Amino acid sequence: MITIALSGTVLANDATPQDAENTTEVQEELYQAVGQDPYQRGTMGFWDQVRQGESGFTTSKGDEHDVLISTPGNTWYILKEKWMSPVGAVAIFGSITMMILFYIIVGPLMLSAPRTGKTILRWTRWDRALHWSMAFTFLTLAFSGLMLVYGKHFLKPYVPSEFWAFIMMLAKQYHNYIGPIFCILLIAVLFKWMSKSFFNKADLQWFLKLGGMVGKHKGTHPSADFSNGGEKALFWLLIICGALVSISGLVLDFPIFGQTRRDMEFSNLVHSLSALILICGFVFHIYIGLFGMEGALEGMVTGEVDETWAKEHHDIWYARVKAEQQRSTVDLDATNKGDSLNEQS
Ligand code: HEM
Structure with missing residues (x-):
């Protein structure tokens, strides 16, 4: 049920209460903590596999849609x-x-x-x-x-x-x-x-x-x-x-x-x-x-x-700006002189 609620993903080799028999000592302690409830024991085995990167099947298409928890x-x-x-x-x-x-x-x-x-x-x-x-x-x-x-x-x-x-x-x-x-x-x-x-x-x-x-x-x-x-x-x-x-x-x-x-x-x-x-x-x-x-x-x-x-x-820039200003003043003077000569003639 958890699987369906989360993403519609189902593990390839679905965990059963029997799988719990083959677990490590730490896991066994966890199983003892949840008691003998077969459903809880089953889902724990399931999530162990999920955490280890086990993939499943899903109706959803796309890369990694069958991976519930990505261990890397x-x-x-x-x-x-x-x-x-x-x-x-x-x-x-x-x-x-x-x-x-x-x-x-x-x-x-x-x-x-x-x-x-x-x-x-x-x-x-x-x-x-x-x-x-x-x-x-x-x-x-x-x-x-x-x-x-x-x-x-x-x-x-x-x-x-x-x-x-x-x-x-x-x-x-x-x-x-x-x-x-x-x-x-x-x-x-x-x-x-x-x-x-x-x-x-x-x-x-x-x-x-x-x-x-x-x-x-x-x-x-x-x-x-x-x-x-x-x-x-x-x-x-x-x-x-x-x-x-x-x-x-x-x-x-x-x-x-x-x-x-x-x-x-x-x-x-x-x-x-x-x-x-x-x-x-x-x-x-x-x-x-x-x-x-x-x-x-x-x-x-x-x-x-x-x-x-x-x-x-910025001395190099300053010198360039000043030179440009002088050039445009000279150009302007020349244009003004030309204009006044034209007016006189
Ligand atoms: C409170 C924040 C900032 C202050 C007071 C500040 C002030 C200034 C001032 C005074 C200059 C002119 C320097 C010059 O005339 O040589 C400048 C140039 C510049 N600033 Fe900022 N700046 C601020 C934030 C930022 C940020 C956040 C960015 C970009 C992420 C940025 C990018 C630039 C660039 C690309 C220039 C031109 C530099 C060049 O001459 O190539 N500034 N900034």
Whole structure:
């Protein structure tokens, strides 16, 4: 009856009370616990076989429909719960702690020269809309995902079970429906910012001088184009780990293409690992944006940066923008001269 109620699956060699005779000592103790009731003894033998991975028959068609309990799933469970989950918690708290220590010990990177009061355009309206949509989507997905993984440890024991169920339902639905939006934004980010994210020689120097942020290099402002080496590294981290998160997330979100349990377990591990790497990477990015570098945030909020900031942090880009501005002024002057000559003649 249990079998039919669960999935309509029946084991090939259905267990009988007689099978109980051939069990181990531990099992015998269990049988003694349930007494002489032949029905209970029969179902226990049945579930022993199920747990050992015994398959049965079912009228339902599809891969693994005849497997009630998938024993290899234990490997996934152990990897996820006993390894990934604690290691992930240590990595996230470790990254946040490192950033706090960095702020206390090294301090934020301030501008070396006074501001000029003249600004240049760094991020267009489209850039900013894309950045903040991505930031909002990523952070809320990270929050709901972390809630799904860790909520049972830090929230469940302290709140009424109805509230807990509601929060979990909310986190799951949000994660499932908003996840695909992250994939679309990731593709947009790739096409919008890829061209300025290829590494060059200046980036190597930037890395060798630790971005001009630490120790004897602090305030040396190594050369950089529109993006510096660190930003480019973060961009590619976002693209690679973001693609892994997206593909594995879609496999989990739409289990209608014949995915087996193994496919789902593998996708789940890939999804969690790449999401954890991204979250740790972006703790650093958010630190720099909010507290670590004077003037960075105003660029992403208003679109404009002070010329001093541009010269100190992105000198190659600054020189190019200035040269373009001069060229267009010269072109404009030439056009104006031509117009006035035409008018005179
Ligand atoms: C509170 C959260 C965040 C803050 C304060 C922030 C701040 C910033 C700032 C100030 C910049 C401009 C840096 C510059 O002008 O050189 C930037 C660029 C960028 N941000 Fe964020 N950000 C946040 C979250 C995120 C998130 C969650 C993502 C993606 C998952 C993200 C992806 C990017 C990318 C791809 C760039 C362009 C980097 C490049 O130049 O290649 N940001 N962010």
